[in-house]
Amino acid sequence: MEKVFIHESSYIDDDVEIGEGTKIWHFCHVITGSRIGKNCRIGQNVIIGTEVRIGNNVKIQNNVSVYKGVILEDDVFCGPSCVFTNVYNPRSKIPRMHELRETVVRKGATIGANATIVCGNNIGMYAFVGAGAVVAKNVPDYALVCGNPASIRGWMCECANRIEVRGDVGVCGICGKKYRVKGDSVEQIENS
Secondary structure: OOOOEEOOOOEEOOOOEEOOOOEEOOOOEEOOOOEEOOOOEEOOOOEEOOOOEEOOOOEEOOOOEEOOOEEEOOOOEEOOOOEEOOOOOOOOOOOOHHHOOOEEEOOOOEEOOOOEEOOOOOEOOOOEEOOOOEEOOOEOOOEEEEOOOOEEEEEEOOOOOEEEEEOOEEEEOOOOOEEEEEOOEEEEEOOO
């Protein structure tokens, strides 16, 4: 694994792929069968479970466990101590790993500190999950969700700034990108 930084306190199992330019910091464990893309930043005390898929340019802050069944696409940000689950109704005494519910976090999404993502729910492209939110249903592309249970509170631009919506058109006041809003969905409009 040339051109990869792995802190000496971290443990990397056999049969793991780690892309060039990725940095794995203190006290991490990457478990067999996992694939981590290029230029990722893995903070301290992070566990990457078996067969997890992580795209390129992903940043995972401290104290996050990414379990089997979770897929992080390119450019995803996972804030400190956010939580992913993978079995919906766990019991210590009853084995249920065969009942995993997949969670996909789409390109460019942000998950805030201490947010919880209940398994089987997907996070849309460029969506923004607020700190401490509990996601118990799918989050649409570009949605800003907060609270417990998380609900849509607005829309976020690809540049991570709030989209100002008037009628069915939204505009980012920072980068100027335009979006069309239809109910609980948003799509980018080609800027002319």
